[in-house]
Amino acid sequence: MHIEADGERPSAAALSALGDARRIASSLGAVVYAVVIVPGFDQGRRSYSRLPTIPPVIGGGSTPKPSRAPSATIAPSSPSSPDDTADGNPDVPDELIEELGKGGADKVVLVAAPIALDEPPVWATIGAALAGACEELRPALVVFAATAVGADIAPRLAARLGAAFAAHCVVETGPRGEVVFSRKVYGGGFRRRLALDDLDRAAVVTVPPGHAPARGGSDAEILMFELGAKRDARVERVGGDERDPTADGLALEQARVIVTGGAGVAASAWPLLEKLAAALGGEVGATRAACERGLAPAAREIGLGARYVAPVLYVVCGASGSAGHLGAVSPDAEIVAIDRDPEAPIFRAASYGLIGSIEDVVPKLLAELGAS
Amino acid sequence: MIAILLRRLQSRPSASADDQVLGRCERGALTAALALGSAMNKQTIAIAVGPARREDRVLAMALRGGASRAVRVSDEGLEDLDYLGLAQVLAATIKWVGASIVLCGDRSEEEGTGAVGPAVAELIGAAHLTSIASIKSESNGARTMLLVERVAGGTRERFRIEAPVVLCMRPPLVRPRTGTGDTTEELTRTPRNAPSSIEELDLGRLGLEARAIGHRRGTAGRLRPVRGPRRAAVASSAADLIRRLRADHLVPPARVDEEAS
Numbered sequence: 114m115h116i117e118a119d120g121e122r123p124s125a126a127a128l129s130a131l132g133d134a135r136r137i138a139s140s141l142g143a144v145v146y147a148v149v150i151v152p153g154f155d156q157g158r159r160s161y162s163r164l165p166t167i168p169p170v171i172g173g174g175s176t177p178k179p180s181r182a183p184s185a186t187i188a189p190s191s192p193s194s195p196d197d198t199a200d201g202n203p204d205v206p207d208e209l210i211e212e213l214g215k216g217g218a219d220k221v222v223l224v225a226a227p228i229a230l231d232e233p234p235v236w237a238t239i240g241a242a243l244a245g246a247c248e249e250l251r252p253a254l255v256v257f258a259a260t261a262v263g264a265d266i267a268p269r270l271a272a273r274l275g276a277a278f279a280a281h282c283v284v285e286t287g288p289r290g291e292v293v294f295s296r297k298v299y300g301g302g303f304r305r306r307l308a309l310d311d312l313d314r315a316a317v318v319t320v321p322p323g324h325a326p327a328r329g330g331s332d333a334e335i336l337m338f339e340l341g342a343k344r345d346a347r348v349e350r351v352g353g354d355e356r357d358p359t360a361d362g363l364a365l366e367q368a369r370v371i372v373t374g375g376a377g378v379a380a381s382a383w384p385l386l387e388k389l390a391a392a393l394g395g396e397v398g399a400t401r402a403a404c405e406r407g408l409a410p411a412a413r414e415i416g417l418g419a420r421y422v423a424p425v426l427y428v429v430c431g432a433s434g435s436a437g438h439l440g441a442v443s444p445d446a447e448i449v450a451i452d453r454d455p456e457a458p459i460f461r462a463a464s465y466g467l468i469g470s471i472e473d474v475v476p477k478l479l480a481e482l483g484a485s
Numbered sequence: 486m487i488a489i490l491l492r493r494l495q496s497r498p499s500a501s502a503d504d505q506v507l508g509r510c511e512r513g514a515l516t517a518a519l520a521l522g523s524a525m526n527k528q529t530i531a532i533a534v535g536p537a538r539r540e541d542r543v544l545a546m547a548l549r550g551g552a553s554r555a556v557r558v559s560d561e562g563l564e565d566l567d568y569l570g571l572a573q574v575l576a577a578t579i580k581w582v583g584a585s586i587v588l589c590g591d592r593s594e595e596e597g598t599g600a601v602g603p604a605v606a607e608l609i610g611a612a613h614l615t616s617i618a619s620i621k622s623e624s625n626g627a628r629t630m631l632l633v634e635r636v637a638g639g640t641r642e643r644f645r646i647e648a649p650v651v652l653c654m655r656p657p658l659v660r661p662r663t664g665t666g667d668t669t670e671e672l673t674r675t676p677r678n679a680p681s682s683i684e685e686l687d688l689g690r691l692g693l694e695a696r697a698i699g700h701r702r703g704t705a706g707r708l709r710p711v712r713g714p715r716r717a718a719v720a721s722s723a724a725d726l727i728r729r730l731r732a733d734h735l736v737p738p739a740r741v742d743e744e745a746s
Binding site: 233235236237260261262264265268269271272273275277278279280281294296297298299300301302303304305306307308311312314345347348349350351352353363393404405406407417418419421425426436437440441447448449450455460461462463464465466467468474477478480481482483 | 495496508509510567568569572591592594595596597598599600601602603604606607608612613614615616632634635637638639640641642643644645646647650656661703704705706707708709710711716717718719720722723724726727729730733735736739
């Protein structure tokens with residue numbers, strides 16, 4: 114499980130994916146290694162020269178290795194404080210380790226990579242370090258959060274390992290109790306299902322954020338790897354850190370409730386969707402057609418080729434439910450359709466429906482929610 | 486040479502409009518590749534894998550837009566490959582044509598996997614970046630350098646990247662319609678080159694054996710149709726809908742003072 118950090122904590126997406134990894138590992142009796150990339154080597158921050166290198170795992174195969182005590186293992190209480198360089202331990206906050214343990218990790222693997230603190234984690238900077246860790250651990254399954262980082266790194270790692278790959282999938286249990294990665298494809302008309310039991314090789318998957326993280330774990334054992342991974346010198350960051358014009362839509366990817374408007378919503382009624390989303394504690398999304406009509410900024414578009422979402426509750430107002438739209442919504446989401454046309458195709462994809470105009474229906478919903 | 490990896494949308498076999506045969510990411514890649522080829526005075530070559538009846542439409546579209554060549558790989562052994570099997574074929578084709586810059590879509594609209602570009606990069610030993618919004622060329626002696634803008638994770642960053650490289654293009658932002666077509670449509674509807682013939686390759690010409698990629702069959706997972714259309718449970722009123730959602734724990738329970746009222 115690759116852990117993306119958000120400052121000094123694991124990101125919400127990483128904790129959500131770690132929860133999925135924990136549930137899978139528990140069903141298989143396997144071990145979860147949470148791999149954290151830490152800046153190292155020639156970045157002028159910390160020398161790892163005194164850390165011993167983990168010897169290769171003996172008898173590598175397609176199943177995760179059981180817990181063992183490699184030479185670099187240190188006690189959970191041992192990581193240095195951020196200012197403590199005396200023991201040569203990396204600069205990883207105790208809180209991060211603790212949170213990963215509680216979030217489901219059996220072991221936290223700290224891997225030094227030649228990345229500067231302000232650099233984005235992409236394959237060119239951390240790929241070799243991650244691949245090196247996988248060569249040491251020989252995992253049966255590598256899980257990434259389905260984020261921009263996961264999208265850049267996971268498929269290349271899969272190719273490096275010769276692994277099967279599935280993106281944006283939900284974890285299901287098959288009829289034999291096997292772990293199945295499932296995702297909607299072809300606009301929701303089909304599902305692609307990859308059963309872990311059917312594979313004779315490792316798998317790499319990305320899972321959408323939004324699921325509850327696992328809780329109640331215990332302290333994780335810490336491993337440190339110094340693998341001498343090099344960065345890809347052909348890729349050099351030369352500027353940036355400017356705000357992405359679509360950044361205000363990022364909240365959609367974490368939202369547990371989304372109210373999405375389509376081209377069937379009048380411009381004058383759009384604020385009602387915003388009120389409904391606020392009343393439900395959610396975010397407002399839009400179909401491509403709604404964005405093209407100027408009802409919402411492009412950053413809010415949900416659809417194939419735009420943004421993928423994985424809410425628990427997905428309320429669709431005035432949208433047909435096209436394949437290009439619903440294909441980007443997690444199959445786990447419960448869809449509520451609101452439309453004036455009782456024959457609208459969206460009612461064939463939804464679990465719940467309400468027939469009526471947005472102007473008429475949404476104020477009544479707000480009243481029921483105590484938000485009018 | 487610049488290569489563009491294209492694949493026709495398979496769920497719309499009878500579609501004819503340009504925006505219905507290629508996904509948004511791939512249209513972005515095609516536009517960027519044609520513009521880059523023009524700026525760098527390099528040949529652009531469109532590559533697709535699959536039968537003529539499916540892929541020639543997109544290759545012809547690329548030629549109309551200004552691509553110098555179009556190559557299609559078709560062979561009986563190409564069906565049901567996973568991302569890495571397809572990448573093996575594409576990587577062999579890229580080596581065969583001698584391209585050092587490869588552009589592709591960030592992810593297809595149909596499977597949304599986004600794995601082929603990075604996998605091709607791995608197989609040809611190239612650098613790669615995903616979620617690319619724009620590309621410019623930069624002259625640096627004999628070395629081919631590109632300045633790319635990556636928009637991902639809420640930030641916009643710029644990288645200098647040296648060929649060989651695979652760049653996966655994100656879709657252009659949707660803009661409110663103003664009555665004009667998008668750039669790709671304008672590019673590809675205005676013939677620049679007289680359509681030339683599409684070169685056809687098989688695995689043998691690429692030096693690949695079907696059995697070398699055969700082990701990549703079946704690892705993409707099984708495709709199953711979603712069972713028949715269902716019908717939403719239509720609520721009789723707003724109050725009924727909220728009651729059902731609360732019963733299913735999808736909406737928080739009413740506050741006590743709300744219930745009392």
